Amino acid sequence: MKNFGFTISTGRSINLDEIREENISKLLEMVPSYKWCIGCGGCTATCSAGAFTNFNIRKIHNSFVRGQYQGLDKELQQCMLCGKCLLVCPRGVNTRSLIVNMRRILAGVEANTFKGKEVIQ
Amino acid sequence: MEKRFWNEYQKEIADDHYFYERSCIRQTFFPGSEAAFLRILRDELGKDICDNPHQHTCTGIGYHSDVVPFETTMTVVARLFSLMTECGYENYVPSCVTSFGVFSEVLEKWEHNPALMDQARQYLWEATKREFKTPKNIVHPSDVIYKFRFELKPRMKYQLINRYTGQPLRVVEHIGCHYAKIFPDRGIGKAEFPYVLAGMIEAWGGTVIDYPERRHCCGFGFRQYLIQENRGYSIANTKKKFQSMEPYEPDFILTNCPGCNMFLDKWQYTIAEMEHKTYDKEGYGIPVLTYEELTGLLLGYDPWTLGLQLHQVQCEPLLNKIGIVYKPDEKYKGISGRLLPRPERPECLRQD
Numbered sequence: 001m002k003n004f005g006f007t008i009s010t011g012r013s014i015n016l017d018e019i020r021e022e023n024i025s026k027l028l029e030m031v032p033s034y035k036w037c038i039g040c041g042g043c044t045a046t047c048s049a050g051a052f053t054n055f056n057i058r059k060i061h062n063s064f065v066r067g068q069y070q071g072l073d074k075e076l077q078q079c080m081l082c083g084k085c086l087l088v089c090p091r092g093v094n095t096r097s098l099i100v101n102m103r104r105i106l107a108g109v110e111a112n113t114f115k116g117k118e119v120i121q
Numbered sequence: 122m123e124k125r126f127w128n129e130y131q132k133e134i135a136d137d138h139y140f141y142e143r144s145c146i147r148q149t150f151f152p153g154s155e156a157a158f159l160r161i162l163r164d165e166l167g168k169d170i171c172d173n174p175h176q177h178t179c180t181g182i183g184y185h186s187d188v189v190p191f192e193t194t195m196t197v198v199a200r201l202f203s204l205m206t207e208c209g210y211e212n213y214v215p216s217c218v219t220s221f222g223v224f225s226e227v228l229e230k231w232e233h234n235p236a237l238m239d240q241a242r243q244y245l246w247e248a249t250k251r252e253f254k255t256p257k258n259i260v261h262p263s264d265v266i267y268k269f270r271f272e273l274k275p276r277m278k279y280q281l282i283n284r285y286t287g288q289p290l291r292v293v294e295h296i297g298c299h300y301a302k303i304f305p306d307r308g309i310g311k312a313e314f315p316y317v318l319a320g321m322i323e324a325w326g327g328t329v330i331d332y333p334e335r336r337h338c339c340g341f342g343f344r345q346y347l348i349q350e351n352r353g354y355s356i357a358n359t360k361k362k363f364q365s366m367e368p369y370e371p372d373f374i375l376t377n378c379p380g381c382n383m384f385l386d387k388w389q390y391t392i393a394e395m396e397h398k399t400y401d402k403e404g405y406g407i408p409v410l411t412y413e414e415l416t417g418l419l420l421g422y423d424p425w426t427l428g429l430q431l432h433q434v435q436c437e438p439l440l441n442k443i444g445i446v447y448k449p450d451e452k453y454k455g456i457s458g459r460l461l462p463r464p465e466r467p468e469c470l471r472q473d
Contacts, residue, residue: 001394001396001397002394004391005349005352006349006350006352006353006356007395008353008356008360008395008396009353009354009356010357011357011360013361
């Protein structure tokens with residue numbers, strides 16, 4: 001491949017057809033407080049992992065609901081599950097549980113497996 | 122019946138006596154187009170058009186790249202108008218869509234702020250001792266061809282029909298952004314439904330493809346490509362358009378802007394080299410034609426005189442589809458009759 005001194009920038013368009021509604025439903029079932037999120041970014045501002053890596057909960061949340069799943073599982077692995085985000089959320093969203101269950105959904109684990117069981121808090 | 126919104130807006134296009142202004146870059150990349158336009162107007166339509174040898178840049182590329190101040194642009198435009206005035210013409214026809222946008226912008230500014238026009242007059246007089254009148258009618262050459270498309274049709278040897286299948290050729294039309302996006306009322310069909318190229322395609326037998334990114338920029342964008350490191354933004358735009366048009370399998374792309382011609386053509390080579398990807402089935406790329414080249418081809422002009430051998434994506438498959446007779450041996454023959462050196466073949470873009 002030839003090198004012309006530049007690369008082709010990746011498009012940032014959102015394809016609505018790629019959104020998988022069942023993933024969002026599963027997540028809401030696992031973490032009911034997720035529906036209270038107003039996207040304020042408090043979790044991201046206080047995140048310990050975010051201070052040292054490019055981990056960004058708000059961005060991950062946006063990517064998840066927009067169907068932009070590429071590379072999301074790797075990003076989620078950067079979370080240390082310290083739970084500081086839980087303490088600052090003005091809406092009481094269980095953000096730590098959100099991260100863990102997003103990982104499960106992206107790994108293809110069915111929501112049914114966890115029905116009636118305690119999800120990780 | 123499908124509602125044709127473009128019907129609601131047509132603009133005034135002068136009948137005859139045009140003053141032609143050439144483009145800075147077309148002579149290099151699509152060298153036969155402007156000569157073909159003059160030939161079509163003079164020989165086919167019998168119109169009077171002035172091709173003044175003293176013309177120069179409109180500063181468009183420099184102006185849109187923020188290296189030429191607007192006062193300079195106004196003075197340079199004023200000098201071009203003074204050439205038109207000197208030759209006794211009132212209908213200005215700039216070959217380039219960027220120039221068309223620049224002239225429209227300058228005239229709009231002068232209309233709303235006459236003091237700016239007085240300033241341009243003063244600068245022009247101080248620099249060159251020249252005077253000018255503003256044009257009565259300013260249109261793009263594609264408007265002129267559009268106006269006379271039905272007059273040209275009976276003179277055409279070929280139609281936009283695939284001779285192998287008998288079906289109309291499927292054409293992507295791309296209008297330069299500065300044609301109607303800056304001043305919508307200066308373009309046929311305004312900005313949303315520009316009909317200038319679609320009108321030619323439909324009149325001459327083809328089908329226009331309506332694809333999702335039809336109105337997206339070609340990637341020219343001036344500042345996007347001037348610095349090498351920024352060209353990724355430019356080529357990303359072009360790639361987006363190709364990805365969007367690919368499923369519709371266009372036979373060729375028709376444009377009315379020098380920048381769009383260049384980028385839609387050359388970036389196909391670059392994408393092919395960088396990603397080993399072409400946007401047609403056979404790997405030749407999608408040919409890109411100017412409206413003058415298309416008109417000339419259908420009128421039976423020699424493809425090599427029109428300069429098609431200088432395109433990055435070679436046009437032979439398209440010529441074969443239309444059934445145009447051409448001499449492959451004369452592809453690289455110069456005006457003197459001597460054979461010119463053959464260009465290096467690209468690694469990924471197929472050529473016969």
